Amino acid sequence: MRKFTPYILLIPTFIIITIFIYIPTVYSFRLSFFRQSPFGNREIYVGIKNFTKLFTDPNYYRAFGINILYALITVTATIFFAFLLAQLLNQKIPGTRFFRLFIFSPYAISPAIAGVLWSFLLNPVVGHINYVFMKLFGLHVEWLTQTPFAFISIVMASIWKMLPFSLIFYLAGLQSIPDSLIESSLIDGANLWTRMWKIKFPLLSPITFYLVIMTLTSSMFSSFGIIDIMTKGGPVGSTTTLIYKLYLDAFAYQKTGLAAAQSIIMFLIMGIVTYIYFKNVEKNVHYQ
Amino acid sequence: MKLSTKKKMSFITSEVLLVIISLIVMLPVILAISMSFMKPEEVFSFPPKLIPSTLHIQNYIEAMQLVDFKRMLLNSTIIAFFITLGKLITGTLAGYAFASFNFKGKKISFGLLFITLFLPAETVMVLPLFLIVKNFGWVNTFWALIIPFTASATNAFLMRQHFMTIPKELEDAAKIDGATSMEYFWKILIPLSKPMIGGAALINFVYAWNLYLWPLIVTMEDKMKTVQIGVKMLIDGQGSNNWGVIMAGTIIALVPTLLIFFAIQNVFVKSLVSSGLKG
Numbered sequence: 001m002r003k004f005t006p007y008i009l010l011i012p013t014f015i016i017i018t019i020f021i022y023i024p025t026v027y028s029f030r031l032s033f034f035r036q037s038p039f040g041n042r043e044i045y046v047g048i049k050n051f052t053k054l055f056t057d058p059n060y061y062r063a064f065g066i067n068i069l070y071a072l073i074t075v076t077a078t079i080f081f082a083f084l085l086a087q088l089l090n091q092k093i094p095g096t097r098f099f100r101l102f103i104f105s106p107y108a109i110s111p112a113i114a115g116v117l118w119s120f121l122l123n124p125v126v127g128h129i130n131y132v133f134m135k136l137f138g139l140h141v142e143w144l145t146q147t148p149f150a151f152i153s154i155v156m157a158s159i160w161k162m163l164p165f166s167l168i169f170y171l172a173g174l175q176s177i178p179d180s181l182i183e184s185s186l187i188d189g190a191n192l193w194t195r196m197w198k199i200k201f202p203l204l205s206p207i208t209f210y211l212v213i214m215t216l217t218s219s220m221f222s223s224f225g226i227i228d229i230m231t232k233g234g235p236v237g238s239t240t241t242l243i244y245k246l247y248l249d250a251f252a253y254q255k256t257g258l259a260a261a262q263s264i265i266m267f268l269i270m271g272i273v274t275y276i277y278f279k280n281v282e283k284n285v286h287y288q
Numbered sequence: 289m290k291l292s293t294k295k296k297m298s299f300i301t302s303e304v305l306l307v308i309i310s311l312i313v314m315l316p317v318i319l320a321i322s323m324s325f326m327k328p329e330e331v332f333s334f335p336p337k338l339i340p341s342t343l344h345i346q347n348y349i350e351a352m353q354l355v356d357f358k359r360m361l362l363n364s365t366i367i368a369f370f371i372t373l374g375k376l377i378t379g380t381l382a383g384y385a386f387a388s389f390n391f392k393g394k395k396i397s398f399g400l401l402f403i404t405l406f407l408p409a410e411t412v413m414v415l416p417l418f419l420i421v422k423n424f425g426w427v428n429t430f431w432a433l434i435i436p437f438t439a440s441a442t443n444a445f446l447m448r449q450h451f452m453t454i455p456k457e458l459e460d461a462a463k464i465d466g467a468t469s470m471e472y473f474w475k476i477l478i479p480l481s482k483p484m485i486g487g488a489a490l491i492n493f494v495y496a497w498n499l500y501l502w503p504l505i506v507t508m509e510d511k512m513k514t515v516q517i518g519v520k521m522l523i524d525g526q527g528s529n530n531w532g533v534i535m536a537g538t539i540i541a542l543v544p545t546l547l548i549f550f551a552i553q554n555v556f557v558k559s560l561v562s563s564g565l566k567g
Contacts, residue, residue, distance in 0.1 A: 002469060003391075003471050004389040005385075005389065005470075006385040006389035006394075007385075007391065009303045009381040009382060009384055009389075010381070010382050010385050010397060012377065012378040012381060012382075012383070012439065013378045013379070013382040013439040013444055014397070014439075015400070015437070015439075016374075016378065016436070016438055017404055017439055017440075017441075019380045019420070019436075020417060020435075020436035020437075021404050021407060021409040021413070023416075023418060024409055024416035024417045025407070025409075025413055025416070025419065027294035027416040027419070028413055028415070031415070031416060031419075050454060060523060073380060080347060085309065086304055088305060088306055088309075088353070089306070090364035091299070091302055093299050093302055093303055093306075094303070095303070095306070096306075098305075098310070098536070099306045099309075101550060101553060103309065103313050104549070104553065104557070105312055105313070105314065105317065105546060105549060105550070106313065107494075107549065108494050108542075108545040108546050108548070108549035109317075109498075109542050109545070109546065110497070110498030110499075110500060110516055110541075110542075110545075111498070111500060112498075112500040112519065112520065113498075113516070113517050113519060113538055113541055113542050114316075114470065115489075116351035116523055116534065117316035117317065117319075117320055117520055117538065118316065120316075120319070120320065120323065120531055120535065121315075121316055121319065121535070122335075123330065123531070126331055126332055126336060126531050127336070128319060128336050129337075131334075131335055131336050138482040160313070160316070163313075166559075166561055168557050168561060169560075169561060172557075172561040188459075213406075217406060219406070220341065221408050221411040221412065222411075224499065224500065224501050225500040225516075228500075228501075228504075228520070229519075229520060243411055243412075244412070246415075247414070247501070250414065250415040250418075251415075256415065259415050260415060261410055263413055263414075263415060263416070266412050267407070267412055267413075270406045270407055270412065270444070273406055273422065274403060274406045277406070284348050286344045
């Protein structure tokens with residue numbers, strides 16, 4: 001009996017992920033080689049035409065470029081600010097518990113709600129940010145409907161939403177650095193900045209690596225809610241990332257084959273990310 | 289002496305910085321709360337006001353009339369509860385298998401599960417997933433909103449991590465006393481893991497409550513929609529002329545998870561961290 005127990009224990013998990021993750025992935029491959037007939041009642045085999053269509057479409061390249069830029073900025077800024085903030089929050093000063101409570105709170109808020117909150121703040125008529133801009137620089141900015149401001153807006157909202165997750169991990173990491181290490185560096189006369197970037201940052205590199213992967217995944221996928229609420233991919237497609245384009249093609253324009261091909265491309269990108277992650281973890285023995 | 293004044297200075301600087309940063313981070317939420325209690329003329333006042341002059345609850349009443357938030361809160365609660373329950377059941381079972389057993393295919397099944405960590409199917413594979421669910425006849429039902437999310441690698445790994453920290457001797461002792469694997473699991477392992485399971489439950493609940501793209505696609509009728517979608521309906525329907533009402537709806541949607549998070553943050557953070565590290 002004991003021989004079969006582990007398999008029985010794993011069955012529920014594997015049934016669910018087979019039906020709802022593996023099968024859709026395989027199905028996506030199949031769909032990507034077909035096109036819906038004009039009335040959507042049959043599928044026409046088109047080979048790799050969906051892929052060639054994508055790779056000859058300037059709009060797709062544009063979404064790709066926008067996504068890369070968006071991911072680069074949000075991931076870098078999130079990691080950088082989270083690391084700095086973690087230093088501040090790691091001190092034994094009064095009120096730390098409250099500061100943590102407040103600064104962690106966006107973690108519990110959904111991307112869509114984050115989008116609503118920032119839409120309001122950036123609203124040209126009633127938004128407080130615009131008022132401040134008016135007062136300081138005499139500028140009236142149409143944040144969500146002008147390029148490049150719409151892009152800047154979704155970046156801001158995304159960083160706000162993503163920051164707590166990384167911060168929580170850095171704080172845990174800092175608390176695990178032995179005091180003796182920091183003390184010896186103090187005796188060596190390392191200043192604050194050096195201590196932070198030359199000693200602590202390298203020590204926490206496994207965490208940083210994990211966070212880069214996680215925030216990258218976030219910026220590829222969870223960004224959907226923020227974009228859908230704030231800009232709907234506009235103006236003129238300047239905030240249409242890969243996931244948003246996929247959504248439009250799949251559900252607004254009913255281009256099943258083309259959307260499936262995009263799923264496959266994203267799947268391959270994530271495959272590469274996963275591979276890099278595995279390779280790195282194998283090298284890293286810090287994880288113990 | 290000099291050092292201590294220096295220390296004091298840096299403390300004060302940190303303190304001031306943290307107050308400012310906390311305020312900046314909380315500002316969107318604070319402003320949303322105060323907006324939700326403002327009369328329309330106050331919302332549009334120039335310069336923008338920070339604090340409402342009266343607690344004007346009309347916005348909440350109006351938001352509830354425009355969008356059926358009562359029903360949507362119920363939907364979101366049902367969905368989040370059952371997704372959490374499902375993930376905990378499948379996760380503890382799978383975690384137990386990986387932590388306490390050696391079996392043929394252990395490495396492969398572990399790898400197969402691990403791959404799904406980087407494949408949020410509800411976004412990347414949203415189209416085929418939708419077509420499959422449609423085939424089941426699940427569109428517009430709770431099945432579609434719950435069942436696909438009732439298992440995840442994250443939960444299985446988190447539980448495995450935790451079960452591995454429980455001394456093997458306990459299991460051996462239970463076996464000597466004649467307990468079966470499942471008896472040991474129910475009577476000893478699960479009770480010992482209560483804090484971890486609680487933390488995982490919170491993470492899962494917040495995740496499920498905050499789902500957006502999937503409910504947007506599989507719910508056609510208003511009576512099946514979740515609060516996240518309710519907020520979208522409000523902002524799409526109101527344009528930008530009724531921010532007080534939009535903010536009232538937003539507060540309705542975000543208060544549950546925010547309160548949970550505020551109340552039991554420590555448990556939350558502990559579980560979150562152990563879910564990610566030590567791969």
